Amino acid sequence: MNQNFDIIIVGGGAAGFFTAINIVEKKPTLKVAILERAAEVLQKVRISGGGRCNVTHACFEPNELVKFYPRGEKELRGPFHQFCSGDTIEWFEKHGVELKIEEDGRMFPVSNSSQTIIDCFLNATKKLGISVLTVQRVQSIFNPEISGENLWKIETQNESYLTEKLIMATGSNPKIWDLLQTYGHAIINPVPSLFTFNIKDSRIKELPGVSAQVSVKVKDTKLTSTGPLLITHWGMSGPAILKLSAWGARILHDKNYQFSIFVNWLNDVDTKEAEQLLKDLKQNQAKKLVAKKSPFELTNRLWESLVLASGISIETKWADLSKVQIQNLAGQLTNASFQVNGKSTFKDEFVTAGGIDLKEINFKTMESKLHRNLYFAGEIVNIDAITGGFNFQNAWTSGFILANAI
CATH class of the missing domain: 3.50.50.60 (FAD/NAD(P)-binding domain)
Incomplete structure (x- = not known):
């Protein structure tokens, strides 16, 4: 009926x-x-x-x-x-x-x-x-x-x-x-369309819950995004990542969710500017330990992790930074490369x-x-x-x- x-x-x-x-x-x-x-x-x-x-x-x-x-x-x-x-x-x-x-x-x-x-x-x-x-x-x-x-x-x-x-x-x-x-x-x-990035990387392994205002780009594409990024147990999430996942839905699907991203932890500061800022800190904070306190709007834990990733030991003072170490740290801060292996559904x-x-x-x-x-x-x-x-x-x-x- x-x-x-x-x-x-x-x-x-x-x-x-x-x-x-x-x-x-x-x-x-x-x-x-x-x-x-x-x-x-x-x-x-x-x-x-x-x-x-x-x-x-x-x-x-x-x-x-x-x-x-x-x-x-x-x-x-x-x-x-x-x-x-x-x-x-x-x-x-x-x-x-x-x-x-x-x-x-x-x-x-x-x-x-x-x-x-x-x-x-x-x-x-x-x-x-x-x-x-x-x-x-x-x-x-x-x-x-x-x-x-x-x-x-x-x-x-x-x-x-x-x-x-x-x-x-x-x-x-x-x-x-x-x-x-x-x-x-x-x-x-x-x-x-909305998903988070799975990333295994020693720089962020101990930092779930840490967030920062960043800009991110996907290597070999025109995909870029700015906004808050959240480090999670399985990788990276937050608006900056979710925006990339939405705008890049088809491109990232075609890459089978295997790709590299570049994160600028200082958002709109480029590598050259970062190097200059670090040189100024070397002068002004000479006697202080580099890893101890973040001079930027980053949590101390994230800052310390990026310092160590630049080949700078925990005991190094600002005065003792070499030219190469300053370049490495500027690179980690403004152009850190991370490999994405897969995705997770957002909530x-x-x-x-x-x-x-x-x-x-x-x-x-x-x-x-x-x-x-x-x-x-x-x-x-x-x-x-x-x-x-x-x-x-x-x-x-x-x-x-x-x-x-x-």
Whole structure:
């Protein structure tokens, strides 16, 4: 027996819920269902931002906001002029959730709990009469243009559904991409986008938890990044590394995650300048031990490690530094080479570069250019961003535009 709905949304994540709520708020007469393959909805929302849910970012200018998207920069410009971070704040406030801005621009619920966002969505769907159907794993989709019917038909393992409009909000689900490929949609091959670098190196082995403001570049590429870098038990993480992983998603995948990086621990000081600074210190701090105290904005532990790596012993005084030792230390400070062997997923926030080819989507409506009444929201399309609330902003914006169009 077929269950009939005006609109079916496949995917019970952030994009799916936001889209459903906005549609029914604008047109309460529509009968809308969300199909979710798991037993629980909004799982990614639950774990995002370390369980606090990084809802959006305090970047309110659409032309600036698009610069955080390695894939989708051009396509999102129009949509962000319709629904940007400021609109997100207003939307959540209207729905009883107050957001706050942290120092780095990330925005979280004041409650510091992702449960607040989940409750907001669940309460809204309940109030609006949206059917949330779990354990509905989509097996097949029948297109009305091909089946000769006037409705889309969706079959799960135990039910079948009919709907006039079908919205796919399944994130990076390979099975759904495969299904859409059979309908002629091109899928840009998915690769991981947010990940940390695995590095075994004696210079950082004893320093997990140490961070520094750095610039990093990947050898033999144009990939560069600046920002905080965090040393971890397995290598390097933090915004500077995650930015590189997002912008370099395809390049680093093609290198099989085996490559070299150069870290400038002094961020914007070059090697020549560093040498001069060290020569000045040799004069001014002649009697002091080099390794004892960091003269730069680096922790003493990191400084000591770089001093030792330059062939300078722990007992060496500034006055006794040779020309070669000064050159070595300047090199370690501004151009330290590290070998990356593999990657680790960043926390549980798995983001992929890849998905529906952007050329096949009308970004004024989020409708497929190939099939009428087929729409896309969120990460199912080939759009992804660096960490900081930007991937969620794409989900909200696409959901809003879609709801308006419908």
